[in-house]
Amino acid sequence: MKRIALACEDNQGLSGQMSQHFGRCPYYLIVDVDGHEIKKTDSVNNPYYNNHVPGMVPQFINEQAVNVMIAGGMGPRAIDMFSNLGMEVVTGAIGNVGNVLQAYLRGEISGVEPCEHDYPGGHNHR
Numbered sequence: 001m002k003r004i005a006l007a008c009e010d011n012q013g014l015s016g017q018m019s020q021h022f023g024r025c026p027y028y029l030i031v032d033v034d035g036h037e038i039k040k041t042d043s044v045n046n047p048y049y050n051n052h053v054p055g056m057v058p059q060f061i062n063e064q065a066v067n068v069m070i071a072g073g074m075g076p077r078a079i080d081m082f083s084n085l086g087m088e089v090v091t092g093a094i095g096n097v098g099n100v101l102q103a104y105l106r107g108e109i110s111g112v113e114p115c116e117h118d119y120p121g122g123h124n125h126r
Contacts, residue, residue, distance in 0.1 A: 001039075004031045004104070005061050006097050007071035011043040014098035022071035022091075023048065023057045023078065029097055030064055036105045058082050070104060079112050 007025040010016045019025030026049045032040040044064070048056050058081040061069055069082050070090045082089045091112045093100045103109045 002033045002067045003065055004033060004068040004070060004101065005029070005064065005066040006031065006093070006101060007069075008043070008097055011045075012097075013041050013043055014038075014096075014101065016043075016097045018070075018072050018093050018095060018097055018100055020072040020094075022069065022074045023052050023054075025049070025071075028061070028064075030066065031101060033105065038101075054078075055081060058085055058087075062087070068104075070100060070109075074112065 006029045007019040007022040008016045008027040008029050009019045009025060011027045013029060016029065026046055028044050028046060030042045030044060031038060046057070047060060054077070058078060061082070062085045066087060068088045068090065070093050072091065072093055074089065074091050079089050079091075089112050090104060090110055093109060100109070
């Protein structure tokens with residue numbers, strides 16, 4: 001059994017869209033998976049969406065008992081934080097949440113590519 005968090009732009013569940021950045025997304029879809037079978041999905045609000053505080057989202061996701069974090073982009077420090085909490089991190093995910101989840105379950109997506117951030121005022125993914 002795995003518990004997977006996906007960074008989402010909306011709360012449309014598996015029909016929704018992936019977010020470009022894990023910490024600045026409004027929602028996370030938490031999915032319980034047994035093998036390739038989806039057992040349960042739950043859309044949760046990102047409590048730090050309007051107040052991004054570095055280091056807090058990995059703690060929040062860890063409190064949800066997640067094993068895998070899937071997102072569009074993530075900086076190297078966040079990747080390290082998730083890894084240090086024992087979570088697998090997958091970045092570069094774009095498009096439909098359900099399609100991304102199925103691709104992950106089939107082993108078609110894995111690994112991380114850190115994004116670079118240009119502050120203040122935002123982030124650029126390269």
